[in-house]
Amino acid sequence: MARPRPSAPSGPSQRQLRVGELIRRRLSEVLARGEVHDPDLTRLSITVGEVRTSPDLKVATAFVLPLGGGAKEEALACLDRNRSELRRQVAKGLELKFAPELRFRIDESFDRMDETRRLLDRPEVRRDLDD
Structure with a gap:
């Protein structure tokens, strides 16, 4: 009888x-x-709110946000323009076999937290939570 396959890992x-x-x-x-x-x-x-790595650790995606939330596109453009220098500087301070390729994305977790707070503060939700 064949053994069941182990399920794929659910996260990192x-x-x-x-x-x-x-x-x-x-x-x-x-x-x-x-x-x-x-x-x-x-x-x-x-x-830099979070960095997620690929399973082989060769790609690292950094979720970033400029202070105050403004100039997001400018910040991404600056980071992308300096990607190779940032990769060199990051690798210099770490003892990894390979320097991971850096990718940059805007961190939207703060926006999601604000939206969740706004929803929880609505009167009809507050009423249900107080019960």
């Missing part, structure tokens, strides 16, 4: 989570210290 592995957090911290340091010599990038204050 512990290793992916650990490496993603290391990359997030290092990328945040690089951006905060202005280690990339681009005046457009150094004048922006960018928050």
Whole structure:
């Protein structure tokens, strides 16, 4: 009788989570210290909310948001323009076999949290929650 196949993992592995957090911290340091010599990038204050890595750890997607939420497209353009230098700087501070390719996306989790708060503050929802 054949054994049932194990189900596919439902989320990232512990290793992916650990490496993603290391990359997030290092990328945040690089951006905060202005280690990339681009005046457009150094004048922006960018928050790195999360970094997700591919299963093979060769691609890291950083979810970023400029301070105050403005100039999102400008921030993405600056980060994309300096992608190779950021990759070098991040790899310098980490002991990984490969320097992961960096990809940048706008972090929309703050917008989703605000929307959830707004929905929970509606009178009809508040009434149901108080019961």
